[in-house]
Amino acid sequence: MSGKRNLRVLSAAVVLVVVLSCLSLLAGAEKDEKEVRVIVLFKDKVDKDLVKKHGGSIIDEYTIIPGLVSELTQDEINELRKSAKVKSVDEDSTAEIMGEVDEDGKGKPSPPPPATDWGVSRINADDVWEIPNTGSGVKVAVLDTGIDLDHKDLGTVYSGWDFINNDANADDDNGHGTHCAGIIGALDDGNGVSGVAPGVTLYAVKVLDSKGSGPYSVIIDGIEWAVSNDMQVISMSLSGTYNSAALEAACDNARAEGIVIVAAAGNSGNTRAQYPAAYSSVISVGATDSTDARAKFSSYGSTLDLMAPGVNILSTYPNDRYAGMSGTSMACPHVSGTVALVLYAHSGWNPDQVQTCLQKTAYDLDSIGWDKYTGYGLVDALAAVS
Structure with a gap:
């Protein structure tokens, strides 16, 4: 009897092992079949x-x-x-915002004293307004977290499309997009802050969610929207680490259609390539501080084109507020705004002419000409339009 009982126990154990093995194989197959x-x-x-x-x-x-x-x-x-x-x-893959709110500057509830932020003054944009040239009517698509469409310190802002929620209300549920939009085109009206090109027409194209991230597929949607709606400038204060042939093709084709594309170089602080800034059809922008030094977080390398202010930048924030932020996200719109000023001054120029102008008129920060740490140097709006 004892032998039969042991045999039954052994048989049950064998069956259990077989069953568990099958379940393991099924689980592995299910894992392999994950889409x-x-x-x-x-x-x-x-x-x-x-x-x-x-x-x-x-x-x-x-x-x-x-x-x-x-x-x-x-x-x-x-x-x-x-x-x-x-x-x-x-x-x-996923791209993310390249800017963070400074600890002492988040969402100031009331406007600061009338001022031009140091970044706008440093690139001599305020001198361009005296020409006069405010980039009036130049169409800039801000591919970001959206824009606060009702902020009183932003001028003409249209809701392009919200590709995250698939609707026409591209309002900002993060704050980053509104901040970048203000750097480009906040009004020069004596209240709050002034952007690089106060006369531009801004278009909110929401490709990033409330946490500041979005898939490449949606960013391509945003680029496609900009082409279909005759934008002149695309500003992308976002970055990803994956090199996508599809995203590169979208940027290449948008530039071929006459759109100047500007993107943040990234905040890795090293030479690791960031996309879409690393593509040849995109102007890659690194960040400087108020002493013209490259910000420690600012990515650099063979694809870097220009530098612009990106540390402790005060700009618009949702609900009629203002905030200080830092990152190559803040540097990017300084160049985007400058592009708008150049296009107003030279309305027939193509992207190659605009980029060449910006590079030739940039203020050298390191070795003469291009170098991997600061590109062609600090963008100079006055020199570029002159």
Whole structure:
């Protein structure tokens, strides 16, 4: 009897091991079958049937590039990459804001004394207004967390589109976008602060959520919107570490359509490439402090183009407030605003002419000409328009 009982126990144990092994295999298979969101870029025309044939669903399709957004398993991705029609299948990575609120400057409830922030004065933008040139009517798309559409210190602001919530109300639920918008175009009306180009027309294009992050696929949507709506400048105070062929193609095509694209170089403080700033079709901007020194957090390297003020920058903040912020996020809109001034002065210029002008007229901060730490130097608005 004892032998039979032991045999039954042994048999049960064997069955248990087999069952657990099967469950483990099933769990592994389920893990392997997990779908991930990707951006598929084709060499020529979009082939939705090809993606569907490989098991993918179609989430979004672009017009600015021959690409679409899909969800596929890793095995399906590997198979799709083998197609002669496909240029790349990239993960839908995430970009984030490149600015933080200073500890002593968050959301001041009342306007500070009428002033021009040090950054605007340092790049001689206030001298350009005397020409007169305020960038009047130049259309700037701010791809960010949105803009406070009712802030009394911002001039003409239109709601472009909210690609995070998919609606027409691109209001700001973070604060970062409003701050960047103010650096570009806060009114020169004797109240609050003044932006680099107080006469610009700002368009809020929300591609980042309330936490300040957004997928590359949505940023491409924002770039596409800017092209479709005849923007002249795209300002992106955001950055990601993933090099996406689709995002690069979108930037390249937008520039080919005549849009000047400006982006934050990143806050890594080293030479690690940040995107979209690292693309050749984008003007990459690093940050300086009030002594013209490169900010310690400011990324540098072979793709850096220009420097601009980015430390303790006072600008607009939601609900008619103001805040001090630091980051290459703050440097980027100083250059975007300067681009608007240049385009007002030279309305027929293309992006290559604008960028060349900014580089040739920049104030050298390090070695003569370009260097990896400060690019071509500190942007100079007055020299650029003159």
